[in-house]
Amino acid sequence: MSATITSTWRQVAARVVRHEDWGGGHRWLDLEVPGDLPAPAAGQFVQLLLPPPNPVLLPRPMSIAGARRARGRAVLGFLYAPVGAGTKALAALPVGAELELLGPLGRGYPLEAPGTPLLLAGGRGVAPLLFAADALARAGRRSTFLFGARTAAQLVGLAEARARLARNGGRLHLCTDDGSRGRRGTVVDLLEALAPRLAGPLVIHACGPHGMLAAVARWGLAHGVPAHLAMESVMACGTGVCRGCPLPRSAERRAAFDPAATPSLYGNREYAMCCTEGPVFEAHDLDWERVE
Ligand SMILES: Cc1cc2nc3c(=O)[nH]c(=O)nc-3n(C[C@H](O)[C@H](O)[C@H](O)COP(=O)(O)OP(=O)(O)OC[C@H]3O[C@@H](n4cnc5c(N)ncnc54)[C@H](O)[C@@H]3O)c2cc1C
Ligand code: FES
Structure with a gap:
């Protein structure tokens, strides 16, 4: 975790x-x-x-x-x-x-994790990663920022991302599904193309639609690259009380689940609570086949 x-x-x-x-x-x-x-x-x-x-x-x-x-x-x-x-x-x-x-x-990105930080944003998922880029810069670490959307018009916050990375010395790479801005393809296609050229070891921090995050998680698991994914769920309380924001745990986490060591505002063996255990999860934490 x-x-x-x-x-x-x-x-x-x-x-x-x-x-x-x-x-x-x-x-x-x-x-x-x-x-x-x-x-x-x-x-x-x-x-x-x-x-x-x-x-x-x-x-x-x-x-x-x-x-x-x-x-x-x-x-x-x-x-x-x-x-x-x-x-x-x-x-x-x-x-x-x-x-x-x-x-x-909730639980934020573990930005102190060792490695070259790769920030992966899909659409409005750019929001927490703008903050992450600033925090990394304050810690004296440069980030590589991959920003994708369906079309150029949906690269919302692009000017802000560009300005913050220029201030922070980070690098910005763009992609769109329709090729209207940056490389044609998904953020994972862009990741696949760029990763061999980046100094490793890499560590990924991502936010975007769940389909994109599942693809990033699978890429991280396949390549042995830690990936931290900011998830969403419909939420009522935001504090672990209503039990309304479950996300399916991976088989690995279900097997290791210890009720006695689990805070009461966390989930159970089957489901993690997005609001208290997340919204940022590591790729190993969730069952990506069952994430909706
Ligand atoms: C941890 C977290 C962080 C978020 N950060 C942002 C953010 O930075 N910017 C942003 O624009 N939105 C963000 N959201 C989503 C935002 O909370 C919802 O869009 C909002 O609650 C919808 O409320 P509403 O009353 O306008 O719409 P509703 O009438 O409640 O819903 C409108 C539509 O949006 C869908 N919806 C509602 N909540 C969500 C959700 N969480 N995920 C996906 N679909 C949803 C509903 O199913 C419905 O189809 C975040 C959600 C979570 C859980
Ligand atoms: S929103 Fe209530 S438990 Fe997560």
Whole structure:
């Protein structure tokens, strides 16, 4: 399992300080929160609870795409798509609006893992990897960033990724399924082509659709390259209480499962809880044939 674990979340008032259209059906949101909120790790997420009148009862999970501190306050950044009632209501919040934020939640990327970091993003999965690229740069480590989407228009956040990597000395490689930008093909095709040219050993940190993450996990397992994948699940509580975010454990992890050594907010022998044991899992942790 991944090494990084944090359970020091808090529920705080957050204020919208920047909220803009980023094209491709996505928006960027900056929320100001109290400066003593525990510092998040890349790959962790928050639950956002909208102010009344609120069309949805439950908070909505969102990956942290950036974090900075200024004048005793902290600002967390998010890249999101308004897809349903909750995120559409979020999209309508003006600068100055207040909401509740629960976090930071879950287990982030183990960026301290040895090896040359390869960041693999699919579509809006770029969000936590923008944060990971910054964190690696702060630790004095360069990253190689592979960013893919179905079409050029869906490479959302490309300008931001380019700017952050330019600041950090990282390298950006692009691909699209239709060849409209970068290499034609998937992120895994790009990985296959680039990996032999990169200084090993490699360590992968990825986020994107589950189909892409399953392919990255299989590639990592086949090549003996550790791969850390940020998963999603429909979530209610985000804290391990509701048992609503199960992901199937691998046979290896089921065999090694020890109930006595498993925290109560984790899952059972069959299923891991995405919100507490993840959202970042190592490729060996899950049964990729049964991940939906
Ligand atoms: C750990 C985590 C991190 C996330 N980070 C981001 C992010 O950085 N940016 C972003 O845009 N979204 C992110 N999401 C997804 C986001 O939480 C959902 O899109 C949101 O909850 C949908 O709420 P809604 O009320 O707008 O839509 P709903 O009306 O609840 O659902 C609209 C549609 O989206 C589907 N859906 C809902 N939740 C999910 C989900 N988790 N995964 C896939 N499909 C879903 C529903 O099945 C439905 O088809 C993340 C989810 C998780 C679990
Ligand atoms: S969302 Fe409630 S247990 Fe994971």
